[in-house]
Structures are given as structure tokens and as C-alpha cells.
Amino acid sequence: MNMKTPGAVLLLLCSGLVVVAAESGRTNLQDEASAAASTQEKSQPDIHSVLREMSTKIDAMETRLRASEDEVMNLQKRNEEKKVSFSVSLETNTNKYTGPFNTGTTLVYKHIITNIGNAYNSNTGLFTAPVQGVYDFSVYVYGAGGSIELGAVLRRNEKNLVMAYTEADTGSLNASNGVSVLLEVGDVVDVFLPANHRILDNANHHSTFRGHLLFPV
Template sequence: MKKIVFLMLAFGICLSDSGPDKEKVKACQGADSVGCCNICCLSSVTQKVGELGEKVVNLAEKITFLETRLQNTEKEVLELRSLTGGSPQVAFSAALMDSGFGNIGPFTTATPLQYKKVFSNTGNSYNPSTGIFTAMVSGMYFFRFSMFNNLASPPNSVVSLMKNSERLTSVWDTNGSDINDMGSNAVVIPLKVGDNVFVQLQPNRLVYDDNMNYNTFSGFLLFTI
């Protein structure tokens, strides 16, 4: 019975096939010889099996490739999480002078203040050599800065918090009856990767600092966006 079913399936393949073996199939029709049918269908069946096997191999290769890419991606994600503790960590705080005392300025042009005494710099986004914070992660940030002077006469102290070339906020102290004045300001702003934030001393102005660290510049990432 199994032999008859096989012969029927094989003969069916022969009848539905087209190509160079079709004439052989016609010659076998009506014959009761198993050998005749086998001869007619052998090349066609072999060809179909070969094509099917080739498709299976190609599919297996694609699955293997995708599995490898997925494993590599998962590995990279795990490595990033291990480096950042699961989320980006960005925070810094610095004071104007790392030693000594005295006035900074005046300068003839607007000049970024270089806060050289670094208290913390998680993420290394702040550069004490330039006084500039550069965003490595897009997100919402908080920044605060303070200003101090020790003046008995002009020039006055004026400093501004800058985002690239945009002035965000400022602290201004004009000459009065006292000689020691201090002020501060703060902002919450969105930054994109590559944005720069710094405190700028305005032209012909100055600030004073010593080991009491009156002038500071701090910031940290609130959350990514």
C-alpha cells in the first residue's frame, strides 16, 4: 500500500512538471512499470529536493546571522549599562581659583571664566582648562553660578551664563557704599549633544576670589530627552 502511494505521488510530480523531462513523462503514461516512472521522475524530484535543501540552508544561515547580531546588541547594551549604572551620570562643580587670591580681569573682550579647582566632574563633561561644559548626552540640565567682588571703586562685576553664543542669565553688581558683594543665579535648560555652557566675564569687569571659593560653577543632568 505504501509503495502504491509513493508511486502515485511521484507520478503526480511528473505530470505537473515542465521542462526537458516532460516528454519522458508522457512516454511513461499508461505504463505499468515502476522503473519507467522512476526514470521519468528521478531528475525532476532530485532537482526539487535540491532546491528545497538550498532554501533551507539559506534560511538557517539568515537565522544564525540574526541571532549573532541580537547577541552582540544585547552585549553592547549590558556594557553601556555597566558603565553608566543604568543611566547617564553627569555632574560637576568647580571653584574659580585652585590657589592664591586676587582679581580676575578686567579684559577688553568678553572672556569665559576658567574654574580651575574641580570638586567633582562625573562624566568628564567639564573642562577646567577652558571653563566650558560640553554636553555629551542630550537632556534637561541644571546650572548654577555665583559671583563675588571686593571692590572699593569701579569697574563693576558682571558675569553671564552662556549657552553657546546665547546669554541666558547674569549677575551684576554696581559700585556702592560697601566693598564686598556677592550674587548668584541658576537655570534649567535643555541641551543637545555638543552644546557648550560656560560663565562669561563681561568686558572691562572683574571678580575676586581666594581660598574661600566665593565664585563657583556647578551643573548636573536632571534627565535625558
């Protein structure tokens, strides 16, 4: 029987320990690498979740943007509604009297000098309040002296507010009057020519009707 020397036995034992240690080291390294990879995978966010979150944020931003745009448009619309001003005269270029008539009538001012907000209707002679507020109106009448009276009445909803009136036997005559008045939306203001009165106008635009919104309420 071949007996190995103690040195050989010791060498064999050391070699085995080295092999076992190497194998154990490789196993530990593989385990650590696998654990690190798993941890990294867990720490990285899911790309689909990130995209969904970004999409949700973009939708919210677009909603806020649309709301802001709508608010700007509403503000612009309200601002435009507050711009109300007009000035008109009875005739464009013709030198003529309107009246006298047997019954009173609303004067239709044909010549538009300005009509911001389009609240004055040149077909009917009526001003219709587009917004609630305090408005300022003036009426000017012109003519020649004589037996026929010269004058016109400023009315709200067919009720008299003020009158511009004058009379004399000879010479050129003119009169004016004005008022500030609270109007509701849809209230109507016109200039009324009483029966047996007249007004003269021509290319110089002596006889006018004007008004504008002072402030909304």
C-alpha cells in the first residue's frame, strides 16, 4: 500500500481549500451581481408610468391654457361691450327742414359721424343700450325764426327726459340740451319731434344727436 507522505497530504488539503474558496468566491460574486441588478431594475422607474404621468400633466396644462384663453376672450368681449359712443346728424348734404307734422314723430338721423358699438340704428333713429350703465346724451337743433316752433325732445322708452327749444321771429336759431341717465340693457333713447315743430339741417350738420357710455354699473 502506497502511503503518501505528510507533506503530500498537506499539499492536497491546501489545494482543495483553495478550490473550494475560489468556487465560493465566484458564487458570492454572482449572488452580489444578481442582487445589484435586481435592485437597479427596481430603482429604475417604469417608462410607461412616466409617460402616463407626463401625459396627464400635459393635459392639465392644456386645460389651464384653454381656460386662460377663454377668460382673455371674455375680457376682450366685455371690454368691447363697454365701448359705446355715437354722433349723428339729420341730413347728409341736403339743406332741408324736417317737420312740421300733424303728429309727433321720432327723428331719424341719417348721417353717421361715429357709431362705436353700433348701438344707434340709422334706419329707426333709436339708440338701444347694450349694457347697463350711466349714459350721457345731447341734442342740438337749428332753424330759422318764424311762426313755426323749433325744438325736439330727448326721450327714454318714449318718456320725456329733456327738451331743446327756442323761438324768435327772425334770424337763425339754435338750441341744445343734454342729460346723464341710468339705462338698463335694452332701454331705448330717441329724439322726438313734437307736432307742429321743425328742425333744419344741411351739409354743415347743425342738428345733431350724440351719446356715449360714461361707465357701466
